[in-house]
Amino acid sequence: MLNNSLDRALFQIASAFTEAGITWGVGGSRLLLAHKIVDSARDLDLLVSMRSAERALRLMRELGVGEVSQAKAPFCSRHFSQHRLSGVDVDLIAGYRIEHLQGVYEQVFDTDSISGTVALGDLEIPLSSLEDWYVTYQLYPQKAQRAELIESHFQKSGLARPDLLYRALQGVLPDEVRVRIERLLVQLT
Template sequence: MKINKKLKILSKIGKELNNANITWAVGASLLLYLKGFLDDFQDIDIIIAEKDISKTKKILLKLGKLEPENPNIKYKTKKFLEFKVDCLDIDIIAGFTIVNNNQNFYFPLKQEDIKDYIEINGINIPLQSVNEWRNYYSLMGRTEKVKIIDDNIKNYH
């Protein structure tokens, strides 16, 4: 799928989430793409505040289809929902928790944690911190993503 189409889907979802006053932010490879660290992204990872799970689920059900649950033992995230919106995978993550060396690392999203925004198709898109995602990727053992961030961070503002 072309990047413009994926960004159009992001802005459509973003408009709905903003209108519903949901605390949310973009993370993972889409964040790295938007910061110029990657040339493409495969899906959209949206981190939300746990209090906004039911409102977010209702919105995404209007825009797409909920996929069957597919648990992963590397995570103990409070709520992980996978949707298909116009053939694009959308991951909704609330209460992000990474398991590393039998320890749980809990990263809830709070409004005050969102420091950066980008405008896409006239919609304000909140972004998580690249440094936070470097920490997450390190805990997940995703060394290729850590290297991408480390190689690009010096050019980052």
């Protein structure tokens, strides 16, 4: 059923979060793996709504080792904690923010941000949107290649949630990111 430690950790978290009514979604490399954009994931990036942040942190402390941490530049998220569960590193993020030369972009995460699910055992794991991560990865130079991979995926499969790209354009974005998003929207909508 659960073939690796990452999926076992995700299953434990999903069970606890679902029971507690946490608004959350998987992002990062595990999201890309779910969409078959990458072949593997080594850690978990979990987004939670601001409303669910404190409850989610409390549950993560019960499940694993971890404390509230300071996000490292360029990240300046409102809530950020790192945990280790079943040998897997887990970042819990609410109010996901990234600083850039023209200001700070905050990725909105709420129930509208969940763009699908992936089955894991008998649970449905909520996935944050590729569109949101497309924007986020453009703002983080070390992950720019992931933005390219997502854009290639969009070119082949289309945009599932163009509304989230329009929502992102309401935030503080560098001009080059704004232009790239607008160009993609023109091409694919």
